[in-house]
Amino acid sequence: MAITLPIALFFGVLQGASELFPVSSLGHAVVVPPLLGLGVRENDPDFLPFLVLLHIGTATALIALYWRQWGRIVAGFVRSAVTGRIRGGDERLAWLLVVGTIPAGLVGFLFQKPLQSNFGDPRLAAGLLIVNGAMLLGAELLRRRAERRAGISQRDPGLEARRFRTVEEMSFGRAALVGACQIVALFPGLSRSGSTMAGGLIAGLRHEEAVRFSFLLATPIILAAGLLELPSLAGSADLGAMLAGGVAAGLTAYASARFLVRYFRAGRLDPYAYYCAGLGVLGLVLLH
Amino acid sequence: MSDAAHPNRGRALAAVLIVVAVVCLALAVFYFTQKTTFLAGPPARIQLKHGLLFAGLAVVSAIGANILWRWRG
Numbered sequence: 001m002a003i004t005l006p007i008a009l010f011f012g013v014l015q016g017a018s019e020l021f022p023v024s025s026l027g028h029a030v031v032v033p034p035l036l037g038l039g040v041r042e043n044d045p046d047f048l049p050f051l052v053l054l055h056i057g058t059a060t061a062l063i064a065l066y067w068r069q070w071g072r073i074v075a076g077f078v079r080s081a082v083t084g085r086i087r088g089g090d091e092r093l094a095w096l097l098v099v100g101t102i103p104a105g106l107v108g109f110l111f112q113k114p115l116q117s118n119f120g121d122p123r124l125a126a127g128l129l130i131v132n133g134a135m136l137l138g139a140e141l142l143r144r145r146a147e148r149r150a151g152i153s154q155r156d157p158g159l160e161a162r163r164f165r166t167v168e169e170m171s172f173g174r175a176a177l178v179g180a181c182q183i184v185a186l187f188p189g190l191s192r193s194g195s196t197m198a199g200g201l202i203a204g205l206r207h208e209e210a211v212r213f214s215f216l217l218a219t220p221i222i223l224a225a226g227l228l229e230l231p232s233l234a235g236s237a238d239l240g241a242m243l244a245g246g247v248a249a250g251l252t253a254y255a256s257a258r259f260l261v262r263y264f265r266a267g268r269l270d271p272y273a274y275y276c277a278g279l280g281v282l283g284l285v286l287l288h
Numbered sequence: 289m290s291d292a293a294h295p296n297r298g299r300a301l302a303a304v305l306i307v308v309a310v311v312c313l314a315l316a317v318f319y320f321t322q323k324t325t326f327l328a329g330p331p332a333r334i335q336l337k338h339g340l341l342f343a344g345l346a347v348v349s350a351i352g353a354n355i356l357w358r359w360r361g
Contacts, residue, residue: 081351095352
C-alpha cells in the first residue's frame with residue numbers, strides 16, 4: 001500500500017487531533033477511512049512504519065508542551081534513584097508516572113499481536129466508540145455526584161481546587177489504577193486519554209490535573225511504542241510522505257493539547273461522549 | 289508515599305519488588321540468550337525487545353525496592 005502525501009497528511013492531522021482528545025485515535029483511524037471510502041487498512045503490515053512516525057510526532061508535541069516539567073521529572077527520577085528517597089513533588093511525580101505506565105505498557109507489549117488483529121474490524125471499533133462515549137459520560141456523572149456531595153453546585157474552580165487533588169497529592173495505588181485504565185485503549189474505539197481522564201476524575205483529581213496526568217502518562221508509552229518499532233522504518237519507500245505525516249501529527253497534537261489544557265479548566269467530558277456515540281452509531285449504520 | 293506509610297509495610301513491599309526484579313532479570317537474560325516464541329509469537333528468535341523491556345523493569349523494580357526499604361512514612 002503506497003502512502004501518498006495527501007494520505008499521510010490526512011492521517012497525520014487525524015492522529016494528532018484524536019490522540020489527545022478523549023475520542024480514540026485508533027478508533028478514528030479504523031472507522032473514518034472506510035467511512036470516507038479510503039482504501040487504507042490499519043492492520044496492513046506496510047502501515048506500521050507510518051503509524052510509528054505519527055506516534056513519535058505526537059509524543060514530541062507532548063514533550064514540547066511540558067518540556068520544563070519533563071526536565072524536572074527526569075532530574076527527580078535520577079535524584080531519587082541515587083539517594084534512595086522521594087522528597088519533592090518532582091520526584092514523587094516521576095514515580096507516579098513510572099507506576100502508572102507499567103500496567104498498560106506491559107499488557108500492550110506482551111499482547112501486541114492478538115490486539116492488532118482487532119485493527120481490521122471497523123464495526124468493532126464503531127461499537128467500542130459508543131462504549132467509549134458511555135464511559136466518558138459515566139465518569140462525568142460520577143464526578144458531578146461527588147461535586148454535589150462536596151457542596152459544589154456549579155463549576156467553581158476555587159471550590160474544586162480546595163476539594164479535589166493535584167497529581168502530586170495522589171497515592172501510588174491510585175496512580176497505578178489510573179495508569180491501568182490505559183489498557184482499555186489497546187482496543188480500537190476506546191480512548192487512552194479518555195480512560196485516563198475519566199480514571200483521574202474518579203480518583204479525585206481536579207479536571208485540569210486529570211488532563212495533565214493523562215498527557216504526562218501518554219508521553220512515555222507513546223514514545224516507547226514508537227521507538228521500539230523504529231527499525232520497521234528501514235527500507236520504507238514512502239519515507240518522505242511518512243515524515244510529512246509525522247510532522248502534521250505533531251503540530252496538530254500540540255494545538256489540540258494547548259486547547260484541551262485551557263478548555264478543561266472549565267470544561268467537561270460529556271461533549272466528547274456524545275460525539276463518540278454519534279460517530280459510533282454512524283459507523284455501525286454505514287459500514288458493512 | 290502514603291501507600292507505604294508504615295515502615296514494615298514499606299519493607300514488605302521492598303521485598304516483593306526485589307523478587308520482581310530478580311524474575312525480570314532472569315527473563316531479560318532468557319530473552320537475550322535463547323531463541324524463543326514465549327510471549328512473543330513465531331518465529332523463534334532472540335527477542336531483543338522483550339529482553340530490553342524486562343531489563344528495564346528489573347532496574348526500575350530494584351530502584352523502587354531501594355526507596356521503599358529506606359521509607360519511614
